Amino acid sequence: MTKRIVFMGSPEFALPTLQALADHYPIAGVVTQPDRQAGRGRKLTPPPVKILAERLGFSVIQPNNLQDQTAMTKLNAWQPDLIVVAAFGQILREKVLELPPLGSLNVHASLLPRWRGAAPIQAAILHGDEHSGVTIMKMDAGIDTGPLLSQHKMSIEPEETSGSLAPKLAQLGADLLIETLPGYFSGELKPQLQQGEHSYAPMLKKRDGLLDFTQSAAALERKIRAYNPWPGTYMNWQNGQIKIHKAKVAEVGSPGDGSEVQPGLRTTFQEHPAVITSEGLLVLEELQPAGKKPMPGPVFLRGARDWI
DSSP: OOOEEEEESSSSSGGGHHHHHHHHHHEEEEEEEEEEEETTEEEEEOOOOHHHHHHHHHHOOOOSSTTTTHHHHHHHHHOSEEEEEEEEOEEEEEEEESSSSTTTEEEOOOOOOOOEEEOOHHHHHHHHOEEEEEEEEEOSSSSSSSSSEEEEEEEOOOOHHHHHHHHHHHHHHHHHHHHHHHHHTOOOSSSBOOSOOOOOOOOGGGGBBOOOOOOHHHHHHHHHHHTTTTTOEEEEEEEEEEEEEEEEEOOOOSSOOOOEEEEEEOEEEEEEEEEEEEEEEEEEEEEEEEEETEEEHHHHHHTOOTTO
């Protein structure tokens, strides 16, 4: 008997999973976040999953809270055998998780138990992990604490950003889910408790992107890649902010005159703006001053005579 699946997801990351499920199984319905204001015009914009789901002809609901009685009535009416979640954006309570006979599965963008939480892709790059991956997990009431069904590991490239890594993991997760479901449905594949030390990647906010030059240049370079494109990184300058899109580390020696180098001091390096950190020099390769478009470091310097 073919299984009926309800899918829950919202951003771009969830699209490959929804498409893969649609190609292989009946989709009873799709749950996604409400439309939000976005862009400079604050235009009401639907989440990517809603756009794809409607194009595929699926019924869609967008509850502010999944505990809402109207949402629960709809879920019950869909009679799912299984719920599949990929970056939905709301916490699922037990009455939702246990509604389908086969429970609820999550496509998570890390090698659990490492980087439970809302921002696992950013956390992996920020902390210098050599590998990331995806996990198919049976959900429980905790935050990414449920037992595991399958995992797939992949390398993180030296210049990887969250923006470049996320679509790779999204497709990897979709493929792994389709590989995993037959064994799960047949009962041959049993969920296994998570093993080893866990870590947590909390939800990020805009203010988390402020660069602290008392950290090392290497740590800051990782942060710039990790937070690109969201939430982005920035530094304060001229009573405003400059967004930093790309940077590199330059290992520089001490001045040689016995003076101490002060973290946060602005300088230049090979015709690029740079900032002294607690360890090394952070060379700013692409910047975006307030109200302007992103520009290469040398172009920025030509219009920023008081940088030093």
